[in-house]
Amino acid sequence: MITQEIGSLAKPNWRVKYLRGLPLTDEDFQEIKRWDQILGTEFDYEILKQERTPENRKKIVEHSALQAIRFFETAGLDIVFDGEQFRTEMYEHPVKRIEGFEFVGHVRSFDNKYYRKAAVVDKPRLKEPYHLEEFLFTKRHARRKVKVPVTGPYTLAEWSFNEYYMRKHFGSEEARYEAKKEFVFDLAKEVLRPNLEALIREGAEIIQIDEPAATTKPDELPIFVEAFNEMVEGLQAKFVMHICYSDYSLLFPHILEMKRCEQFLLEFANRDDERRSGYQILHLFKEYSYDKELGLGVVDVHSDFIEPPELIRDRIVYAANVLSPEQIYVNPDCGLRTRTWDVAYQKLKNMVKGTRMAEEALGLA
Amino acid sequence: MKPTLVGIHPRPEWLVKLTRDYDRGRASKEELDEGFDRAEEELKELQSKWNFDPKVDGLFRWQDMFRPLTEAIDGVKAGPLTRFFDNNTFYRRPVVKGLKYVGGVPFKGEKLILPGPYTFYVLSEVEMGKSSFYQGLLSVYKDLVDDLRPKAVQLNEPALAYRYRKWEPSEEDYDWVATFARELDASVHLYFGDPSEAYVFLAEREVPEIGLDLVEGPVLEDLGVPLTLGVVDGRNTYMEDLNYLVRVVTSFQEVRYVAPNCDLEFLPYEYAKRKMVLLHALVEVLS
Numbered sequence: 001m002i003t004q005e006i007g008s009l010a011k012p013n014w015r016v017k018y019l020r021g022l023p024l025t026d027e028d029f030q031e032i033k034r035w036d037q038i039l040g041t042e043f044d045y046e047i048l049k050q051e052r053t054p055e056n057r058k059k060i061v062e063h064s065a066l067q068a069i070r071f072f073e074t075a076g077l078d079i080v081f082d083g084e085q086f087r088t089e090m091y092e093h094p095v096k097r098i099e100g101f102e103f104v105g106h107v108r109s110f111d112n113k114y115y116r117k118a119a120v121v122d123k124p125r126l127k128e129p130y131h132l133e134e135f136l137f138t139k140r141h142a143r144r145k146v147k148v149p150v151t152g153p154y155t156l157a158e159w160s161f162n163e164y165y166m167r168k169h170f171g172s173e174e175a176r177y178e179a180k181k182e183f184v185f186d187l188a189k190e191v192l193r194p195n196l197e198a199l200i201r202e203g204a205e206i207i208q209i210d211e212p213a214a215t216t217k218p219d220e221l222p223i224f225v226e227a228f229n230e231m232v233e234g235l236q237a238k239f240v241m242h243i244c245y246s247d248y249s250l251l252f253p254h255i256l257e258m259k260r261c262e263q264f265l266l267e268f269a270n271r272d273d274e275r276r277s278g279y280q281i282l283h284l285f286k287e288y289s290y291d292k293e294l295g296l297g298v299v300d301v302h303s304d305f306i307e308p309p310e311l312i313r314d315r316i317v318y319a320a321n322v323l324s325p326e327q328i329y330v331n332p333d334c335g336l337r338t339r340t341w342d343v344a345y346q347k348l349k350n351m352v353k354g355t356r357m358a359e360e361a362l363g364l365a
Numbered sequence: 366m367k368p369t370l371v372g373i374h375p376r377p378e379w380l381v382k383l384t385r386d387y388d389r390g391r392a393s394k395e396e397l398d399e400g401f402d403r404a405e406e407e408l409k410e411l412q413s414k415w416n417f418d419p420k421v422d423g424l425f426r427w428q429d430m431f432r433p434l435t436e437a438i439d440g441v442k443a444g445p446l447t448r449f450f451d452n453n454t455f456y457r458r459p460v461v462k463g464l465k466y467v468g469g470v471p472f473k474g475e476k477l478i479l480p481g482p483y484t485f486y487v488l489s490e491v492e493m494g495k496s497s498f499y500q501g502l503l504s505v506y507k508d509l510v511d512d513l514r515p516k517a518v519q520l521n522e523p524a525l526a527y528r529y530r531k532w533e534p535s536e537e538d539y540d541w542v543a544t545f546a547r548e549l550d551a552s553v554h555l556y557f558g559d560p561s562e563a564y565v566f567l568a569e570r571e572v573p574e575i576g577l578d579l580v581e582g583p584v585l586e587d588l589g590v591p592l593t594l595g596v597v598d599g600r601n602t603y604m605e606d607l608n609y610l611v612r613v614v615t616s617f618q619e620v621r622y623v624a625p626n627c628d629l630e631f632l633p634y635e636y637a638k639r640k641m642v643l644l645h646a647l648v649e650v651l652s
Binding site for chain 1: 455529632634
């Protein structure tokens with residue numbers, strides 16, 4: 001069974017402080033050295049004491065990305081990326097690089113977690129492909145297969161305030177639907193597709209479209225599906241999709257129309273208990289004869305609880321018995337950015353260990 | 366007619382930073398509490414300036430619709446992170462095994478805003494019978510109101526109007542919502558979808574006051590119940606045309622308040638202020 005990362009890792013303190021112009025403490029130096037030792041990476045620590053020039057800042061970002069790549073590899077994962085170390089986060093990074101958006105301030109996602117939200121005030125246009133630098137860096141350094149995550153058009157639209165298209169379509173429920181549809185399709189055609197084409201030209205083989213907002217408005221699922229189909233039509237790569245913290249029952253039957261999506265990577269562990277409640281929804285996948293790959297979330301990314309390998313094994317075995325072992329890929333629920341590297345590392349190591357135990361239990365070893 | 370706020374207010378940018386610093390160990394609990402105090406005072410001043418009534422404290426200390434309320438109830442625990450209706454906002458799904466008020470809900474406003482009983486029920490994992498749940502929660506809310514002595518109480522019931530609801534409220538559910546409203550002398554605010562069906566059911570049951578989302582729902586028939594009209598969109602920075610708002614409000618008879626359709630926490634703080642200014646202007650024009 002293949003194990004894979006799914007998205008972001010926390011930015012190390014030494015990186016955050018350096019880029020923000022804050023003084024680094026002894027603990028920060030110890031942190032970077034400790035992880036270099038664990039991961040077998042090297043760095044010229046003098047840079048951390050030097051003037052924060054654009055060249056040095058770039059070296060800092062690249063080193064955190066290199067550590068993140070090795071982090072996943074050393075934990076034992078088969079498919080890796082750079083923990084999104086080149087990005088602020090999955091929404092702000094792309095939106096900053098698209099004309100037609102204006103950032104308007106922070107809104108809360110949950111608890112004390114927020115994101116900077118933008119309003120679309122004009123027709124969106126891509127300034128330049130925005131994932132190439134990180135992809136080429138990862139491709140150059142990774143020793144395992146690379147998968148590049150890209151935030152999808154529906155999520156970019158759903159997470160933005162819609163002013164431009166509302167001005168065109170204000171009023172009825174139907175008008176609001178049109179305003180959303182036009183927004184999503186403009187993003188899919190004018191922004192996302194050129195990005196995907198650029199990545200594929202540079203050798204990207206697996207592209208993960210992140211659409212956590214997919215089920216937010218159930219009557220808009222056809223927009224989400226059609227926009228995906230149009231965005232990837234004729235492109236030569238393996239497309240997979242990550243969705244999380246959603247009611248997956250709403251995905252059916254719509255996702256059966258997404259012929260080019262070969263895998264859905266979903267969060268389950270967050271909602272699990274000893275009765276395997278979090279994985280019951282897989283019976284619905286079975287009912288719909290879902291025969292694609294499934295990226296099975298087995299690690300909760302919002303808790304410091306280190307899932308023991310036995311628990312991970314049980315989750316995988318359960319899922320493999322509902323679907324089939326050949327369909328299962330193993331991953332965390334979502335990006336691990338809210339956990340410390342120490343916690344994330346233990347979780348991933350146990351995830352790999354649990355996968356090997358599941359293979360044994362299923363007679364695949 | 367006055368403008369009023371109906372839910373969680375967005376945190377100002379400086380408070381966003383402070384709460385993040387607190388999470389990262391860069392600010393103390395004392396500093397955080399001082400920050401919440403300051404935000405509450407600032408919002409009260411804005412409400413005074415623009416004649417909002419009754420005033421709310423902004424619920425800046427609340428992490429979602431249920432917390433810290435659930436921490437003040439013995440037998441309720443915060444469960445998994447779950448999407449909050451059709452928003453890019455998440456809440457901890459309450460797991461309810463018992464219902465005993467033990468105190469500790471922060472409240473510094475005039476109007477106390479609580480999750481309506483039906484919304485509480487459908488958004489939770491309830492490990493008891495429905496009637497026991499409603500009875501237990503009513504007793505908790507009565508104790509809470511005795512404890513906090515608010516000038517007004519509002520029960521938020523998005524689950525009764527939600528556009529995409531997969532649940533169907535029964536007559537019994539409406540009876541209970543109306544019982545809560547009457548016994549607590551509370552208004553019931555209906556939002557995140559078309560409120561027309563729930564509006565009719567609650568008006569029949571003589572609920573003291575009803576709040577309607579007129580952004581998501583159609584303009585409705587006046588049923589003679591005192592109303593709060595949710596006319597500005599709390600989920601989009603797009604600013605409504607004042608003349609359009611005047612036309613909507615003047616089609617009703619007994620309008621007590623005009624309001625955002627929902628919490629303003631889905632907007633950045635500065636845009637929430639603009640929506641408050643718009644509501645103030647609307648009342649000025651109408652008076």
